[in-house]
Amino acid sequence: MKIRYFDHGATTPVSREVLEEMLPYFELQYGNASSMYSLGRSAKKALEQARRRVANALGAKPKEIYFTSCGSESNNLAIKGIAYANKEKGNHIITSKIEHPAVLHTCQRLEKQGFSVTYLNVDQNGFVDLEQLKNSIKPTTILISIMFANNEIGTIQPIEQIASIAKKSGIIFHTDAVQAIGNIKIDVKQMQIDSLSLSGHKFYAPKGVGAVYIKEGIDFEKIQDGGHQENDKRAGTENVAQIVALGKAIEHIYEQYDEYNQKLTNLRDFYIQQVEEKLPKAKLNGDRKKRLPGNANFSFPDVNAQELLFALDQKGICASAGSACSTGSEAPSHVLTSIGLSKNLAYGTLRTTFGKDNTMEDVAFLVESLTQIVPSLENK
Ligand code: PLP
Numbered sequence: 001m002k003i004r005y006f007d008h009g010a011t012t013p014v015s016r017e018v019l020e021e022m023l024p025y026f027e028l029q030y031g032n033a034s035s036m037y038s039l040g041r042s043a044k045k046a047l048e049q050a051r052r053r054v055a056n057a058l059g060a061k062p063k064e065i066y067f068t069s070c071g072s073e074s075n076n077l078a079i080k081g082i083a084y085a086n087k088e089k090g091n092h093i094i095t096s097k098i099e100h101p102a103v104l105h106t107c108q109r110l111e112k113q114g115f116s117v118t119y120l121n122v123d124q125n126g127f128v129d130l131e132q133l134k135n136s137i138k139p140t141t142i143l144i145s146i147m148f149a150n151n152e153i154g155t156i157q158p159i160e161q162i163a164s165i166a167k168k169s170g171i172i173f174h175t176d177a178v179q180a181i182g183n184i185k186i187d188v189k190q191m192q193i194d195s196l197s198l199s200g201h202k203f204y205a206p207k208g209v210g211a212v213y214i215k216e217g218i219d220f221e222k223i224q225d226g227g228h229q230e231n232d233k234r235a236g237t238e239n240v241a242q243i244v245a246l247g248k249a250i251e252h253i254y255e256q257y258d259e260y261n262q263k264l265t266n267l268r269d270f271y272i273q274q275v276e277e278k279l280p281k282a283k284l285n286g287d288r289k290k291r292l293p294g295n296a297n298f299s300f301p302d303v304n305a306q307e308l309l310f311a312l313d314q315k316g317i318c319a320s321a322g323s324a325c326s327t328g329s330e331a332p333s334h335v336l337t338s339i340g341l342s343k344n345l346a347y348g349t350l351r352t353t354f355g356k357d358n359t360m361e362d363v364a365f366l367v368e369s370l371t372q373i374v375p376s377l378e379n380k
Helices: 016-022 038-058 071-085 101-112 130-136 159-168 240-255 257-278 305-314 334-338 360-377
Strands: 065-068 092-096 116-120 141-145 172-176 195-199 210-214 295-299 349-353
Touching: 016 240, 038 065, 038 210, 038 240, 065 071, 071 101, 071 141, 071 172, 071 195, 071 210, 092 101, 101 116, 116 130, 130 159, 141 159, 159 172, 240 257, 257 295, 257 360, 305 349, 305 360
Parallel strands: 092 116, 092 141, 141 172, 172 195
Antiparallel strands: 065 210, 195 210, 295 349
């Protein structure tokens, strides 16, 4: 059976050029980047090339990029690191109710350690309330952390406006850009972003490698003790092969950005148009325009999304009920609840996230499958 993969928001396959670039670093160029001899020095050189590639993609300086093991670690390092280093200035942090658990749970831990956190509401399309943001700022606010684009409903936040609100009050601004990198062009300097996290497996590098940009001059503490790697900010022998892959992947995706973005937008818009025409009860979640190019999220009333996923899987279709990280959770997604969806709709929600190898024919097959399956599951 042909597998049709529509879950690129959960993870992407490793692309061929990325795989080829990383392979020598397992077997031939296996040196430790901290070693002095030539094998070590060439690993270090590869590491620094990857750092330059990430920096170039973001409009940052190479010394502002720190490699980590994933997007979750990047968020932990940025948020905890900045909070700990700036606690003399204040203990208040502002974030939103629809962040990924890597941000929400980090903030909840900080609350247990004496920080106070405001969780901003979002409207029905998932946009943060900018008035509430302005009104929540206190003299003790040290950090605002708002995700660039939501992993479930795809809504892209008004990041420049948020950054400028933060800037005016002298507050550090962090954004979780794990879903945005590869899908949106981001220039951290132009957008006044102080800190940003990303993860390789969302743009065709392997799982288990990430990076965080933290602007030069911003104080942050390391949160993992050990060696002096990553400018003494992230202890642990660098995962050279995967960092090489991340560098290649980010460079490659932005080289073809226009083409890639257009392709994903076309697939998404075709899918949305078809679902709305053929399954008129379906409700699109997230903003219609300001959404990730590859993301579509529909709620089907009176349908259990788990049963829907199972039936799609029988046809070789991979999609998701919410985000991959909420799988197994009984409660409806906090994102869908925050945008005001009823339980009935939240439990019937299907996220499809398109990628570079999907075709229109694949999407037509998906729509055809949904038109067969969805009515058969209603009120079952
Ligand atoms: N932030 C967002 C918005 C995500 O979608 C994800 C993963 O899906 C993460 C953070 C965590 O990234 P990682 O899986 O690399 O830990």
